[in-house]
Amino acid sequence: MRIARQIRALNALVMMNGLKPIVRSPLWLVVELSFPLTLIFFISLYASEKAVSEALIGAAISLMTMSGLALQSDVIWLRVELKFQDMAVASPISPTTYMLGLALSELAYSSPAIILILALMIIRGMLRLESIPFISLSLVLCWLFATSLGFYLSTRITDLRHIWALSSLLSVLISMLPPVYYSIELLPGWAQMLSYLVPTTHAALLAKEAVNLASLSLFNKLISFAILLAWTIILTIIAAKRSTWREK
Amino acid sequence: MEAVVSQDLVKIYENGVKALDSISLSIKSGIVFSLLGRNGAGKTTFLRIMATQLLPTSGKGYVLGYDIVSEAGKIREKIAVIPQESRPMYILTVREHVKYFLMMRGLSMYQASRQASRILREIGLEEYSDTLCMKLSGGLRRKVLVAMAMATEAEILFLDEPTTGLDPLSRRLVWDVIQRASNSGQTIFLTTHYMDEAEKISNEIAILHSGRLLTSGSIDEFRKLIPYKLKAEIATDNVIFEDIRKYGRTLTLGRRIIVYMIDEEDSRKLHEYCILNKIPVTFSPLNLEDVFIKLVGENEDS
Numbered sequence: 001m002r003i004a005r006q007i008r009a010l011n012a013l014v015m016m017n018g019l020k021p022i023v024r025s026p027l028w029l030v031v032e033l034s035f036p037l038t039l040i041f042f043i044s045l046y047a048s049e050k051a052v053s054e055a056l057i058g059a060a061i062s063l064m065t066m067s068g069l070a071l072q073s074d075v076i077w078l079r080v081e082l083k084f085q086d087m088a089v090a091s092p093i094s095p096t097t098y099m100l101g102l103a104l105s106e107l108a109y110s111s112p113a114i115i116l117i118l119a120l121m122i123i124r125g126m127l128r129l130e131s132i133p134f135i136s137l138s139l140v141l142c143w144l145f146a147t148s149l150g151f152y153l154s155t156r157i158t159d160l161r162h163i164w165a166l167s168s169l170l171s172v173l174i175s176m177l178p179p180v181y182y183s184i185e186l187l188p189g190w191a192q193m194l195s196y197l198v199p200t201t202h203a204a205l206l207a208k209e210a211v212n213l214a215s216l217s218l219f220n221k222l223i224s225f226a227i228l229l230a231w232t233i234i235l236t237i238i239a240a241k242r243s244t245w246r247e248k
Numbered sequence: 249m250e251a252v253v254s255q256d257l258v259k260i261y262e263n264g265v266k267a268l269d270s271i272s273l274s275i276k277s278g279i280v281f282s283l284l285g286r287n288g289a290g291k292t293t294f295l296r297i298m299a300t301q302l303l304p305t306s307g308k309g310y311v312l313g314y315d316i317v318s319e320a321g322k323i324r325e326k327i328a329v330i331p332q333e334s335r336p337m338y339i340l341t342v343r344e345h346v347k348y349f350l351m352m353r354g355l356s357m358y359q360a361s362r363q364a365s366r367i368l369r370e371i372g373l374e375e376y377s378d379t380l381c382m383k384l385s386g387g388l389r390r391k392v393l394v395a396m397a398m399a400t401e402a403e404i405l406f407l408d409e410p411t412t413g414l415d416p417l418s419r420r421l422v423w424d425v426i427q428r429a430s431n432s433g434q435t436i437f438l439t440t441h442y443m444d445e446a447e448k449i450s451n452e453i454a455i456l457h458s459g460r461l462l463t464s465g466s467i468d469e470f471r472k473l474i475p476y477k478l479k480a481e482i483a484t485d486n487v488i489f490e491d492i493r494k495y496g497r498t499l500t501l502g503r504r505i506i507v508y509m510i511d512e513e514d515s516r517k518l519h520e521y522c523i524l525n526k527i528p529v530t531f532s533p534l535n536l537e538d539v540f541i542k543l544v545g546e547n548e549d550s
Contacts, residue, residue, distance in 0.1 A: 005354030012351035083334035090329040
């Protein structure tokens, strides 16, 4: 398909799997927001102003991660329950456009919450003009990583019940437990080492550094960026190889 | 022109199950073609291969002259598929389904909106245009899916058991839409295990059994496959089997005996026998189901 047709297909998928369902069931937006805001609320009760700022960064990272992970549920729902993917396969849409369209439709659910978190960051004076590109980069990389992970898992698991459970578990393991909402220095040495294996830790470090909540050397910044990118590329390649648009 | 052609098509799944065994079939353009068979006969596998959703193990397949393996992209521009047990998204309206499906296939929003309105008007779904699919009956939901496929103006529509699980009235709603699509020049390839459905809406049919093609042809050609004209159904209770057998060929199905008769004289004699012995009997002309039972039954025996 020509680019114009691919863009129309993307638009259609975002509308049918994102915007229209959101308009008809806006409670989902509240659900998306409730999780990070609850954590920020508790942190603000017990911790310092710096910790609240870190939690806001963590909330943005967490929202992007959950948005990407949610892709797995939708891919399987559309493929197994509605058989919609079968209809898409036997049509001119490309598999890349289909997956990207679904990923963007997931982002539509998280966007209002992310905008609210960014607005809170502006109100608190955290965001400076020069920090916006770095924050955006780490958020986008985080979303790409989570999307490729969601895409990969959707090729491995076909039972929706497993996916729902796994999605919740991964959200905790990737966006809550690692030092995303809090500072990595609060962890003991061995836990810090473990955290560095998790891509969201690096996304959070890059974002916190951009708003002066963490201090990273240029080398460490590049390492964090490289790890995040490597996870994304590796998962995407594996998922693309494993995924079967046309079954064998 | 042939819409769909298969030559010695074989499909063996990874678990070793042979779903299709050397299927050679040719389907003309512009007709309603039904692929019949019991559950697990290989109907869906064949449809999915021809609709470029599944790769064959060996053999050749062509859709509108294009190779199903090497030219799938060209085929996908010209076909639309409604998979078995597919469902619309409950949170979208009828119009949105058709419109977004068309946009997904590359139409502009303006073109898609116009096309959606036209098709919904044509197939009698206009009054439900802005109704959410969750509020529709099962028959109307299926009709929405068929409308999505029809709206594409694809040259071939592949419909996999489009009426399975629907009540008789809803099935007729779907038949009506299929016949409209056929009247507008689209080729319809459908799978079903409902004989009455195939008989009612098809121009040509084929029967698959255990992955093998038993036969194919027009409805009339099928009827000629068995020499009998009439059949009688009798409950097995209080019937002396030997007495019944002399009136025609008998087949026992559960607690029923079916007697196939060549001429009306045999049926008249059987009628008299049943009246004399106070045995309830029902006479009817032969239909596709009888041909199916005979063909599949014979192959089951072998």
